[in-house]
Amino acid sequence: MTEPKFLVVRLGSLGDIIHAFPAVAALRESFPNGEIVWLTHPRWRELVDAAGLANEIWEVETRSLSSVREIWKRIREEKFATAIDYQGLWKSAALPFLARVTRRIGFSAGSAREFGVPLLYTERVEIQSAHVADTNGELSLRAGAESPTAKFFLRVRANAEEAIRGMLQPRGIREYVVLSPGGGWLSKCWPAERYGELARRLHAEHGMHAVVNYGPGEEQLVERVNAAAGDARPIPHSGSFGELMALLQNARCVIAGDTGPMHLADALGTNLIAIFGPTDPKRNGPYIGRRSGKGIVLRTEDVETTYKRENAPHPSLWKISVDDVLTAMQEARAL
Numbered sequence: 001m002t003e004p005k006f007l008v009v010r011l012g013s014l015g016d017i018i019h020a021f022p023a024v025a026a027l028r029e030s031f032p033n034g035e036i037v038w039l040t041h042p043r044w045r046e047l048v049d050a051a052g053l054a055n056e057i058w059e060v061e062t063r064s065l066s067s068v069r070e071i072w073k074r075i076r077e078e079k080f081a082t083a084i085d086y087q088g089l090w091k092s093a094a095l096p097f098l099a100r101v102t103r104r105i106g107f108s109a110g111s112a113r114e115f116g117v118p119l120l121y122t123e124r125v126e127i128q129s130a131h132v133a134d135t136n137g138e139l140s141l142r143a144g145a146e147s148p149t150a151k152f153f154l155r156v157r158a159n160a161e162e163a164i165r166g167m168l169q170p171r172g173i174r175e176y177v178v179l180s181p182g183g184g185w186l187s188k189c190w191p192a193e194r195y196g197e198l199a200r201r202l203h204a205e206h207g208m209h210a211v212v213n214y215g216p217g218e219e220q221l222v223e224r225v226n227a228a229a230g231d232a233r234p235i236p237h238s239g240s241f242g243e244l245m246a247l248l249q250n251a252r253c254v255i256a257g258d259t260g261p262m263h264l265a266d267a268l269g270t271n272l273i274a275i276f277g278p279t280d281p282k283r284n285g286p287y288i289g290r291r292s293g294k295g296i297v298l299r300t301e302d303v304e305t306t307y308k309r310e311n312a313p314h315p316s317l318w319k320i321s322v323d324d325v326l327t328a329m330q331e332a333r334a335l
Contacts, residue, residue, distance in 0.1 A: 003034040006143065007075060007083040007101060008054065009092045011041045011062065014260030016132070017048065018267050019287065020086045022149035023136035024053045030145040037078070039071070039095065046241050050154045062091045075099035084143055085121070086136050088112040093120040105142050111135065133287045154267055156249055160242035164250065167237065168211075176209045177202060177334070178248055178265070179234065180256035181225055182218040187310035188258045190275040190317050192221050196228020198255065198322050203232035206335055210234035211247065213261055253334035255325060257317075258284050266295055271334045273298065273325055277314035280305040296328045 006027060010020045017040070027036060038054035041061065048057050058074065061067040075083075076099045083096030085106040096104050097120040106112065106121040118124045125142050127135045137148025168176065179199060183189040199210040212234045214222045222236045237247060248254055248264055253271040256262035258279045265272050266286040274286050276299040289295020303316045329335045 003031055004081045004144070005035040005078070006031075006037070007078075007080040007096055008036055008038045008086065009083060009095060010086040011039065011060070011089075011092055012044055014044070014047065015263040015284070016087070017044055018260075018263045019132040020136050021051050021053065021152045021267065022133050022287070023086065023140040023145075025051075025150035025152040026137060026140045026145040026147050027143065028053050029150040030147070037080070050156070050245065051152050052155060053152060060095070068095070071095060072099045075101065082143055084139050086139060088117055089114050090117055090120075093117045097121075105139055107135070107139070130282045131285070131287060132283060152267075154245065156245045156268075157242050160240065160246040161250075163239065163243050164246040167235070171209075171235070173209045173235075175252050176211050176235075177329075178211050178213055178251040178254045178256075178261075179225065180213045180254065180259060180261040181221050182213075182215055182261075183257045183259035185309040186312055187308065187314045188277050188279050188317075189313055190257055190277075190320065191313045192224035193228040194320075194322055194325075195255070196225040196230075196234075198325055199225065199229040199234040200232045201322060201326065203229075208252070208335070211251075212236050213244065213247065214238050253329055253332060255329075262286070265289075269294060271329075271332045272296065273328045273332065273334075275299075275317065275320055275325070277317040278303060278306045278308070294332065296332055298324055298328055 010017055036054045037056045038048050039058050040048050042059040045057055060071040080101050082103045083101040085093050088107045104121045105123045108124040108126045109118050111127040112118050125138050129135045141148050179195045181192050181195045202208040212222050212225050248270055249268045254265040255273045257275050262274050266289045272289050272295045274297045281297045285297050286295030298320050300316045300319045
């Protein structure tokens with residue numbers, strides 16, 4: 001029997017690609033000799049490659065007509081048996097549709113992220129699960145996987161490990177925690193001043209150093225953390241994606257909100273304290289860590305779930321204290 005050839009479509013972003021890994025791992029486990037081609041944005045190639053689930057990784061820039069035309073041609077020439085759209089957007093669903101892949105699996109109208117997208121699928125899956133990783137797994141089941149999800153492992157490159165050691169060793173730092181105060185929009189971020197106070201107390205009470213991870217445009221956020229940290233002087237870091245993986249993997253603990261680095265730390269199996277406000281951890285929270293005991297979620301009771309983007313931390317996040325985080329770190333044996 002000929003093994004199937006799958007086109008997996010998950011263009012971005014960091015957390016969403018990580019939530020697709022368990023579902024694609026189930027395909028790989030069920031069809032060990034099958035071929036999986038993963039279609040993604042160039043920015044995320046290194047991440048997809050780190051999971052080692054795809055035979056090939058194809059890149060497409062959907063804002064470039066020439067890139068889209070090239071990938072349409074390539075998909076048509078390969079004659080895929082099945083395309084699975086784990087993204088649920090017009091731009092992701094249109095690629096296998098216009099390339100005439102015969103079998104196209106995606107979310108039904110109740111689950112697709114944009115109105116009308118399911119019209120481009122030949123099979124529409126009515127989702128029953130809550131967590132995003134499990135909803136992706138339902139698509140894999142429809143594609144023929146024996147289970148919805150499976151384990152996967154991320155490979156961290158040696159040169160990234162060396163770069164992080166080169167940053168920490170001259171400062172005499174062996175053990176550290178990572179603070180990740182960013183998160184796309186501020187309404188789901190624990191206040192920067194709280195991160196700074198946490199860094200100060202970790203240093204004063206436990207002799208623990210903190211590294212503040214930040215992305216483009218978050219420089220002012222880091223300044224606020226450092227101002228509140230005082231003499232603790234946490235180390236700011238904004239390196240390559242590979243370096244971020246190495247930094248998170250070797251941390252004693254990672255403290256973050258509902259953001260990509262949190263999901264990456266979860267996938268790497270690092271001790272994790274995930275601080276949630278208005279977004280729902282049952283849908284977006286740590287997936288691997290909560291099963292293994294390495295992921296603790298802090299969220300106040302009776303918070304109304306909303307994904308409304310606002311420019312200030314949600315009031316519920318102010319109710320989570322530094323003491324709450326320190327207690328959670330002790331429970332995780334990270335102190």
